[in-house]
Amino acid sequence: MKKLDYERPIINKVNAGMPDKFGMSTRVPVISHIEEVAIADIMEQFGSPLYVISEPCIRKTYRQAQKAFASRYPRVQFAWSYKTNYLNAVCKVFHSEGAWAEVVSGFEYTKAIENGISGDQIIFNGPEKSKEDLERAIQDGAMIHLDSLDEFYFLGELAQKLNKKANVAIRINLDAGIYPRWDRFGFNLENGEAWHAMNRIMLHEHMELLGLHTHMGTYITAVKAYAIAAEKLADLSTRLFRKFNSHVKYIDLGGGFASKNTLKGAYLPGTDTCPSFDDYAEAITSALLASELPPENLPLLILESGRALVDDAGFLLGSVLANKRLVDGRRATVIDIGVNMLFTSFWYEHDVLPTRQKSEQTENTTIYGPLCMNIDVIREAVQFPLLQRGDTVVIPRIGAYNMTQWMQFIKLRPPVLLIDEDRKIHLIRKKETYEQFNAMENIPEHLKSQ
Numbered sequence: 001m002k003k004l005d006y007e008r009p010i011i012n013k014v015n016a017g018m019p020d021k022f023g024m025s026t027r028v029p030v031i032s033h034i035e036e037v038a039i040a041d042i043m044e045q046f047g048s049p050l051y052v053i054s055e056p057c058i059r060k061t062y063r064q065a066q067k068a069f070a071s072r073y074p075r076v077q078f079a080w081s082y083k084t085n086y087l088n089a090v091c092k093v094f095h096s097e098g099a100w101a102e103v104v105s106g107f108e109y110t111k112a113i114e115n116g117i118s119g120d121q122i123i124f125n126g127p128e129k130s131k132e133d134l135e136r137a138i139q140d141g142a143m144i145h146l147d148s149l150d151e152f153y154f155l156g157e158l159a160q161k162l163n164k165k166a167n168v169a170i171r172i173n174l175d176a177g178i179y180p181r182w183d184r185f186g187f188n189l190e191n192g193e194a195w196h197a198m199n200r201i202m203l204h205e206h207m208e209l210l211g212l213h214t215h216m217g218t219y220i221t222a223v224k225a226y227a228i229a230a231e232k233l234a235d236l237s238t239r240l241f242r243k244f245n246s247h248v249k250y251i252d253l254g255g256g257f258a259s260k261n262t263l264k265g266a267y268l269p270g271t272d273t274c275p276s277f278d279d280y281a282e283a284i285t286s287a288l289l290a291s292e293l294p295p296e297n298l299p300l301l302i303l304e305s306g307r308a309l310v311d312d313a314g315f316l317l318g319s320v321l322a323n324k325r326l327v328d329g330r331r332a333t334v335i336d337i338g339v340n341m342l343f344t345s346f347w348y349e350h351d352v353l354p355t356r357q358k359s360e361q362t363e364n365t366t367i368y369g370p371l372c373m374n375i376d377v378i379r380e381a382v383q384f385p386l387l388q389r390g391d392t393v394v395i396p397r398i399g400a401y402n403m404t405q406w407m408q409f410i411k412l413r414p415p416v417l418l419i420d421e422d423r424k425i426h427l428i429r430k431k432e433t434y435e436q437f438n439a440m441e442n443i444p445e446h447l448k449s450q
């Protein structure tokens, strides 16, 4: 038998900058500035961790969205989804661009009024509206979006007592090919529930049916679903006209447009898969214009986009606390940003990026937050540069939902900054204080001496 050739073993240097099989660079990019302001300067002044919001980014994104729709359909109105980010400064930026308010609780309603929005520019959604909430909304002429028949009867009684006509719209859930279907909200279209409710509203002395509304879900990348929903609502509007000789004033397609974040388990990054505002607008407006809606009496098209308008404008800045080896040999980096500040890390593969170039070397790393709970994981496994304690990191694209769903768990919430169009920094929410937090508690007399 012939002896096998000897091959000398070699060590192959893995070049971190090489493209992967999708042609994408595996190099970890660095973000050192936000809107030309150096992150190092911001952190020196305000500490770590903290949130930063870019006003120029909000305005730019809003204008793109507005233009995408307004260039295709004559009557378009955005209503800012408060629950996506209800920091007053953020809402005010949207309102200054012309957005109305879309609220889902009495608390948000009060915020919208205090942010200078008049009742007739507030869309009041959600399954819970108290007696006081509804009375106020009736008086203010807000658009009350009915969620159930119980709410319909309750509102009817209140409007009658006040001897006022309530402005209402009906929230409709429908099959547009998006699963799981959010059929817990509003009235179902396909089983006839929505049509029944509309008839009741039309015959009610103290209600005026202004609009038809659906909000199908969130992070919907299938633009076709919007075309189907728009067509179904347009048909419903036509049916209403045939029976009652009356047109609805608006069709509201809710929110749900995806942002460029990458969902966990997604094959390609969100930056590649996220439809543009033009894609959504084309689908929706084509369906409306091709429907039997009368050209001389087109309803106002309302959009309640949240996530897609604000995600890109938010940044989290933080620092490395420690590096460790897990027992299986994996590298772990602990940072001072936990899931309490980054609720969306349960759904998204957020980028965690260095704020300055250290080395080209990266290693497969698990990134943990600082909380004493096992699920406080920011990234399960990511190629990450070898940062040391004290090095700073930035997590971009966190503007949606993180500043409303944040949890007060073992720590106080950090401050929130806004960078304005002149690159000036404003503190728009102070760091929470121990005193503030404790002031809400009360110790019963018998425990005071303990």
Ligand SMILES: *Cc1c(COP(=O)(O)O)cnc(C)c1O
Residues within 6 Å of the ligand: 081, 083, 084, 102, 104, 125, 126, 215, 217, 218, 219, 254, 255, 256, 257, 304, 305, 306, 307, 308
């Ligand atoms: C949450 C919500 C929105 C905003 O949804 P996004 O997915 O963030 O665009 C709009 N309308 C209603 C009724 C909502 O509940």
